[in-house]
Amino acid sequence: MAEPIVAGVAESDLGETPDRNWLDNAGIATVRALEDAGLALEDVDGVAVAGGNDYMPALVLSEYLDLEEPSVLEGTEIGGSSFESFCGHIGDAMARGRADVVVIAYGSTRKTGPGRDQSLEITHPVDGFVRPTGLFRPPGAYAMAAQRHMHEYGTTEEQLAEIAVSTREWASMNPKAAHQDSISVDDVLESRQIAEPFNLLDCCLVSDGGGAVVLASEEKARELGVPEIAVSGVASTSTHRQDISEMPDMTTTGAAVTGPKAFEQAGITPDDVDVAQLYDSFTYTALVTLEDLGFCEKGEGGSFVEGGTTAPGGELPMNTQGGGLSYCHPGHFGVFVLIEAVRQLRGDYTGDRQVDGAEVAVAHGTGGILSSSSTVVLRREA
């Protein structure tokens, strides 16, 4: 079956954007990604939006961009993995001939905007059980999952810290990254305690910003003459909402289901992956995802990441833009893992930042509190 091609990617300005709202950032990212693809707003057949401060984000962005008769409107909200999930839905729409150009977009003012403490949680009956415990969410909930992993598999805080250190090495080469100064395992362990076993440097940063990914049908992409980065496999699932007590097994995420499915669809195995962009809301998120996607055995994530396996020059380059831990994290990081995967496959970088000869990338989104998982396999066509 025809595979959608990623024709363009872009971020809006990142960091602090006090004069913008979420929609501005999504809109700016969209036009920049279209420009990257050699397209214009008038070419757009539809949008897929999640994470905006609005319950009808696809309609809002369509109006904002003044799209004419959009045929694809996607707003399925499954948290930070929504954007990977969109790749599947849009691929289906394109296979049916319903669209040739669809933009996946995200924008946020998580850091400077109003209402960042607001939450829909109060509308859910489980909140009476969770909020009076005082659990600091999301960090405390992820921390609880990490603690269980440490109990079952002997994973250590030092091993979790290795992920923060390796990710920072990548960030040091990214001028757009919020934190570029190098850190050591001790720096992570000595940073402020947040929710045990997490210290501050185990946690993602908080920023404003947006991102967009332009998907084009194969036919359209050929017309454009862009490098053909194909969406070769997509799978999504969920294990619970946002209530960590309801997570069936805190040491296994939905990635254990979506990884094998997406890899099979793409006809690859984890060994074929040249570069991995894995959602890293916390160090543990990346560690458990490495295991669940099959890059190492279950429970061996800790020893796998020791010694710079995921750092520049390592066996599995991961989060090569600096991840949510060091680059940006405006709330739903999932769009940024797609953007970086595409740039690595296109060979956009120079020097150590470019993963040599990268042909196959995996972009993995995690949403809610380890609740939803979506895996996308991207492949550079010869």
Add this chain to the structure above:
Amino acid sequence: MSGSEPAPVEDRRDSWEGPVPIPSGANETFWEATLEGELLYQRCEECGTSQLYPRAVCTGCGTTDPPFETSEGVGTVYSYTVCHVPGEPGFSDRTPYAVAAVALEEGPRLLALLDCDPEAVEVGMPLEVTFWQVSEEAAIPVFVPR
């Protein structure tokens, strides 16, 4: 409901500054029982599925309004964290404090504040329920080492 000794209910209405549960729907029965020192969960008569938080449907077979049972109020720490940053208003004087996912003997898990030295907590630690009454309508389950 099966009979078991009610757990102690401590009146903390004057000192509690944290969020309070707002009983509604299937939760009303649950919170009403907490005032009497009873921890309820739902157990489906059709398929035997046990569940918490209360819901209008059984997650095993879809039966509507599965009945409540009284938990023995004992379980173990499935996992936990020690919060050094308060997660809710009214918790800033309490840090550091431990929050656990408690595996009840009857099966379901629930999140709860632990009332003990946070550094003493470990996975598998046996716990029993007590209640802190935080409003006219609800007493929150708070677990202590057994």
